[in-house]
Amino acid sequence: MITRVPLIALVAVAATALSASAFAQDTIKIGELNSYKSQPAFLEPYKHGIELAVDEINKSGGVLGKKLEVISRDDGGNPGDAVRVAEELVTREGVNILAGTFLSNVGLAVTEYAGKNKVFFLAAEPLTDKITWQNGNKYTYRLRSSTYMQVAMLMPDIVAAKKKRWALVYPNFEYGQSAVEAFKKLLKEKQPDAEIVTEQAPPLGKVDAGAVAQAIDDAKPDAIFNVLFGPDLAKFVREGNTRGTFQNRFVASLLSGEPEYIDPLRDEAPVGWLVTGYPWYAIATPEHKAFLDAYQARFHDYPRLGSVVGYVTIKSIAAGITKAGSTDTDKLIVAFENLKVDSPFGPFVYRASDHQATMGAYVGKTALKDGKPVMVEFKYVDGAAVLPPDDEVKKLRPAGG
Amino acid sequence: MTVQSLLFQAIDGLAAASGLFFVAAGLSLIFGVTRIVNIAHGSLYMLGTYVAATIALRFEGALGFWGGVILTAALIGLFGAVIEIVLLRRIYRAPELFQLLATFALVLIINDAALWIWGPEDLLGPRAPGLRGAIEVLGRRLPTYNVFLIVIGPLVLLILHLALAKTRFGRLVRAATQDREMVGALGVNQGLLFTSVFALGSLLAGLGGALQVAREPASLLTDLIVISDAFVVVVVGGMGSITGAYLAAVIIAEVKALCISIGTASIAGVAFNFSKLTLVAEFLVMAVVLIVRPHGLLGRRQTVMRSLAEPEEPLRPAPAALKAVGAGVVVALALTPLLARSQPYVLVLGIDVLLMVLFATSLHFIMGPGGMHSFGHAAYFGLGAYGAGLLVKWFAATMPFGLVAAPILALLGALLFGWFAVRLSGVYLAMLTLAFAQIVWSIATQWGELTGGSNGILGIWPSAPFDIRSAFFLLTAALTLLGVLLLRRLLFAPFGYAMRAGRDSQLRAEAIGIDVRRVHWIGFAIAGAVAGVAGGLFAFAKGSISPETIDVGRSIDALVMVLLGGIQTLTGPIVGASVFAVLQDTVMRQTEYWRALLGAIILALVLLFPAGIVGGLARLRLRLVRP
Amino acid sequence: MNTLEIANLSKSFGGVRAVDAVTFAVRPGEFLALIGPNGAGKSTCFNMINGQLAPDSGSIRFADREIAGLPSRMIWQLGVGRTFQVAATxxxxxxxxxxxxxxxxxxxxxxxxxxxxxxxxxxxxxxxxxxxxxxxxxxxxxxxLAYGDIKRLEFAIALASAPKLLLMDEPTAGMAPRERTDLITLVKRLVVERGISVLFTEHSMDVVFAFADRIIVLARGKLIADGDAKAVRENALVQQVYFGTGKSFERKRELLP
Known part of the structure; x- marks a missing residue:
């Protein structure tokens, strides 16, 4: 009797598989997977963004006359589970469009899976350059500006600051490493006389903030380039403020203007940092206003950058399907080439050369207003302006297509 | 870097040490007395940060903050007492380590509960009123709050030390730490002692969390980070030794501070960034300490712990019914590819389930019959996966070569690490295996040129004819079956008996000429190699391998699967792995709060089947057969 | 040639000489009892012979080989069987x-x-x-199993390796008087049949005097007497060590639980 359990388990699997495979013909299904449990701060607003987009699309008649249905899954925050979840979406739910992922390595694993299994994949958030360049493939597009683009957006102001001695601090994983790599490369090109005086690479989520802030201060840099985010950033800022690490120093910081990372700092948020981010309260364009109103009406909360990413992910796919006139994978791939999408940040396109979207980001300075962190003197930098030209991209994309 | 900056970092490091000490001291006390490996200790700490931050934000000012710290500690202590009374007390008589399952379930539940209560965004509490500034030390600014922490750590150490040395409660705690059975003999109300120790340990975790509010935000990610740090500190210091815990906390904090303050240095002309070492520094320290001092810095050899549970039944050959079921499973597996067209996902999930079965069975091999509780079995899974992946990446090898390389690399790793591990026993062995696993993990993460760093290795796909899913499924099924049967065969052979003899009584096994260390070493290596096969197959099944796949979470999963099925039976790991893998897959799909649901299901199973699922069913059958 | 030869064997723990220059031998086929009051050094002596402890100095020769300091499993392999004071399986x-x-x-x-x-x-x-x-x-x-049966099983295990010498640490400890005699009778019969030499420690003096071929007495780490039952019983030093006076120890022994 003892070992009947695995059989029962198998039967249970078979049964659930059977019950779920019936699906309606008048919907278009999109399989969406993300690290909801391991990165909730970014991904809860992201999910709201998705819901908003789906509602808007379905209320206005859907896509190709069919309703859009997004099937969301937790990818477990690791590539192994993510690939299984992707397979589940494809084989059990019968989707042929995948979207989502947050962590760079999860995104890369799903990119790899999509390429191998000929499934369309729109990487929403993972920032690593490899998704569109070294490891890029025909089936994968990416929405968010890559680390290279984010760094490049900050570069003009960095060069203008004319600082010689730089300290770098970044989380020691793909995102941090590739951001620093891009920074070093661009700094060398644009300002050959600058030097790196210290480089701190604490483990992600485990920064020893006091020691790191102190070590940076001891190195006496003129400027600091920061890539920390989340709890690491909060700890680093608090320790740095107490120790005077940021006093009279120019700080350039990636993503730190995004509400999900800077808002928790409240009145302790740094002032005068050069950041990329999302000043939702001050973007006056009509397309953003419409998005903001709809979002606030529905969720009684302000949008984070994640909300925009989720929203635009779905809008992109809808636009792609409409242009292709079908959900056929090959047609969809072709339709995405130079696909123009209207977003709350304005229109952008998916480049044919490297499948990277040109949706940009806001670059500005941090400040405090009524005890709340804000971005000031910001400007929108179009992704197209910072991406390398097509012929250069060709070289970066060995397996392209 | 100057001498002054080093010195300053050293002083600063003492503040970090105090923080580590609070959590570790509670964990050490709890383990010392109750022998429970409380994985939920980090969750109690996390709750402490959230509760204290909430109170301090609601009631501003000094009273809100400092009163909040004290109130938080008390609340978390109370919560700990409730956990002990409601949950853990029911399963003290379960086989060793089983309580770990319950605390694992609590980790899942508490994390989702915190998400539900406080939402996903980090919660930054206020700075400590009165201690916002900094003082000038060595020409640098030392935050006054750090000065406070530097003082409060040793102060709490002193208080605990006196309480343990001078009070009746303290004497009982020390007696129980040395020999749990003695406490029963002393006529002490054991239940009350355990409850109060659990409450005290939880209080310390809550206090540790509350005091960090002034330094860092409350975040849902802290529970697992803190628990791994705390374990390292406890083990380095010596289980049950509070002073040892402080000493270890200081050493680890100082080593990290040193790595950070050195920054990038040039060794023999090669630039090396020491700050990256903080990822693994604590585990390196732990491995070195355990190799040199097997019971930690100030720990004592533990009395042999006689399990409160009944010893396992003698091994009997499979009865006809079991054989029939086994044959049925084999036939079912062979027929499963027929579903490839109509139910392709059954194959996908089936491959994952089979790999977990093989992985869990290999852990059970050393954990059950060998009595070696490896907390780092993911290392060998990972070595197998990377063995296959590296061969594919660097030599463009095809799958057959990859699948040969997988167990070989895992075997070599297990031979190396096992040689050290079998010299220890009990929880020290568990922690040394964990340290080795973390070292493997950090090599995979750090040595980017070789391993692809945090991205891992991509493009590891099966070669023909196994590039068709049903063929790969059959291959996986065949190798899993082979592995499981091979391990089973070994257990019925003299080698397996020798391994069990060494576990039952090392002294007596040696007295009849069995070289227990050697037997256990070879057993460890075999288990590693089999785990390597599972890892190799995993890499090809997923097309990629990256450090997350082999982190501490996977080691814990393996433990959970073995314990869930029942450590005292041979079919336990098979059932445990199947149930856990299917459950996780199903639950992840069903609900937003899937972790809490998974935790609740595990808790229910723990309470229903305190000997694991198979163990519970077997007992039930015995009761029916012999009323 | 003697089965086992102990010469000048010593062991100290933190300055206390637990075993102090002890010399004796076990002859072939002999049933030799090692007795002494608590703390006399019997267990230490035993554990050095069976390899659980390494001696500070002195020699232990078995089958013409020096075995002092060898691990217990190698001593077992040379032909020294062993049973434990607290029997277990x-x-x-x-x-x-x-x-x-x-x-x-x-x-x-x-x-x-x-x-x-x-x-x-x-x-x-x-x-x-x-x-x-x-x-x-x-x-x-x-x-x-009941405790008496565990003792028997342990004895069977010890015989399995066909030892030349059997070390038995209090073979009848924890047994009722009746069981004791049965067990020791069985042991004696089987070892005599096989020509196995036995060195055993024992608390029960009636067992010792009824079954031992020869008795050696340890006190405070030193060997103080060596002879047959009668000689040891009448040895003034032994009587003094055990009770301080010359009273018979069998009777005293029976008063103990």
Whole structure:
């Protein structure tokens, strides 16, 4: 009797598989997977963004006359589970469009899976350059500006600051490493006389903030380039403020203007940092206003950058399907080439050369207003302006297509 | 870097040490007395940060903050007492380590509960009123709050030390730490002692969390980070030794501070960034300490712990019914590819389930019959996966070569690490295996040129004819079956008996000429190699391998699967792995709060089947057969 | 030639000489008792012979080989069997498997990984169990045995390696008087049949005086008497060490639980 359990388990699997495979013909299904449990701060607003987009699309008649249905899954925050979840979406739910992922390595694993299994994949958030360049493939597009683009957006102001001695601090994983790599490369090109005086690479989520802030201060840099985010950033800022690490120093910081990372700092948020981010309260364009109103009406909360990413992910796919006139994978791939999408940040396109979207980001300075962190003197930098030209991209994309 | 900056970092490091000490001291006390490996200790700490931050934000000012710290500690202590009374007390008589399952379930539940209560965004509490500034030390600014922490750590150490040395409660705690059975003999109300120790340990975790509010935000990610740090500190210091815990906390904090303050240095002309070492520094320290001092810095050899549970039944050959079921499973597996067209996902999930079965069975091999509780079995899974992946990446090898390389690399790793591990026993062995696993993990993460760093290795796909899913499924099924049967065969052979003899009584096994260390070493290596096969197959099944796949979470999963099925039976790991893998897959799909649901299901199973699922069913059958 | 020769054996713990220059020998086929009051150094002496402790100085020769400081499993391999004061078995195995495992180890088959234990040395194991009167219990889980039966099983395990010398640490400890005599009678019969020399410690003086061929007495780490039952019984030093006065110790012994 003892070992009947695995059989029962198998039967249970078979049964659930059977019950779920019936699906309606008048919907278009999109399989969406993300690290909801391991990165909730970014991904809860992201999910709201998705819901908003789906509602808007379905209320206005859907896509190709069919309703859009997004099937969301937790990818477990690791590539192994993510690939299984992707397979589940494809084989059990019968989707042929995948979207989502947050962590760079999860995104890369799903990119790899999509390429191998000929499934369309729109990487929403993972920032690593490899998704569109070294490891890029025909089936994968990416929405968010890559680390290279984010760094490049900050570069003009960095060069203008004319600082010689730089300290770098970044989380020691793909995102941090590739951001620093891009920074070093661009700094060398644009300002050959600058030097790196210290480089701190604490483990992600485990920064020893006091020691790191102190070590940076001891190195006496003129400027600091920061890539920390989340709890690491909060700890680093608090320790740095107490120790005077940021006093009279120019700080350039990636993503730190995004509400999900800077808002928790409240009145302790740094002032005068050069950041990329999302000043939702001050973007006056009509397309953003419409998005903001709809979002606030529905969720009684302000949008984070994640909300925009989720929203635009779905809008992109809808636009792609409409242009292709079908959900056929090959047609969809072709339709995405130079696909123009209207977003709350304005229109952008998916480049044919490297499948990277040109949706940009806001670059500005941090400040405090009524005890709340804000971005000031910001400007929108179009992704197209910072991406390398097509012929250069060709070289970066060995397996392209 | 100057001498002054080093010195300053050293002083600063003492503040970090105090923080580590609070959590570790509670964990050490709890383990010392109750022998429970409380994985939920980090969750109690996390709750402490959230509760204290909430109170301090609601009631501003000094009273809100400092009163909040004290109130938080008390609340978390109370919560700990409730956990002990409601949950853990029911399963003290379960086989060793089983309580770990319950605390694992609590980790899942508490994390989702915190998400539900406080939402996903980090919660930054206020700075400590009165201690916002900094003082000038060595020409640098030392935050006054750090000065406070530097003082409060040793102060709490002193208080605990006196309480343990001078009070009746303290004497009982020390007696129980040395020999749990003695406490029963002393006529002490054991239940009350355990409850109060659990409450005290939880209080310390809550206090540790509350005091960090002034330094860092409350975040849902802290529970697992803190628990791994705390374990390292406890083990380095010596289980049950509070002073040892402080000493270890200081050493680890100082080593990290040193790595950070050195920054990038040039060794023999090669630039090396020491700050990256903080990822693994604590585990390196732990491995070195355990190799040199097997019971930690100030720990004592533990009395042999006689399990409160009944010893396992003698091994009997499979009865006809079991054989029939086994044959049925084999036939079912062979027929499963027929579903490839109509139910392709059954194959996908089936491959994952089979790999977990093989992985869990290999852990059970050393954990059950060998009595070696490896907390780092993911290392060998990972070595197998990377063995296959590296061969594919660097030599463009095809799958057959990859699948040969997988167990070989895992075997070599297990031979190396096992040689050290079998010299220890009990929880020290568990922690040394964990340290080795973390070292493997950090090599995979750090040595980017070789391993692809945090991205891992991509493009590891099966070669023909196994590039068709049903063929790969059959291959996986065949190798899993082979592995499981091979391990089973070994257990019925003299080698397996020798391994069990060494576990039952090392002294007596040696007295009849069995070289227990050697037997256990070879057993460890075999288990590693089999785990390597599972890892190799995993890499090809997923097309990629990256450090997350082999982190501490996977080691814990393996433990959970073995314990869930029942450590005292041979079919336990098979059932445990199947149930856990299917459950996780199903639950992840069903609900937003899937972790809490998974935790609740595990808790229910723990309470229903305190000997694991198979163990519970077997007992039930015995009761029916012999009323 | 003597089976075992101990010369000038010493061991100290933190400055206390637990065993102090002890010299004695076990002759072939001899049933030799080692007695002494608590703390006399019997266990320390025993544990040095069986390899659990390394001596500070002195020599232990067995079968013409120096064995001092060797690990216990090597001493066992040379032909020194052993039973423990607190008897126990490999609790997860059946009675017969316990004996089979010892036979397997003796045959050097521990690292075999294919043919199941069930089919190895079973006949011989059952035979040994028969000799200690345990054949009926062969298939029972050893953890279910009564204490007296565990003692018998342990004895069968010790015989499995066909030892030349058997070290028995208080073979009758924890048993009722009636059981004691039965067990020691059995032990004596079987070792005499096989020509095994036995060195044993024992608290029960009636057992010692009734069965031992020769008795040696330890007190405070030193050997103070060596002779047959009568000689030891009448030795003034022994009487003094045991009770301070010349009273007979059998009677005193019986008063103890």
């Amino acid at each position: 490999f609790v997860s195995m059946t009675v017969v498997e316990n004996v089979q495992l010892a036979l397997l180890s003796h045959a050097g088959e521990i690292f075999r990984g294919w043919r199941p234990v069930a089919r190895r040395h079973r006949e011989r194991a059952l035979e040994l169990l028969g000799e200690v009167g345990m054949r009926e219990a062969a298939e029972r889980a050893s953890r279910e």
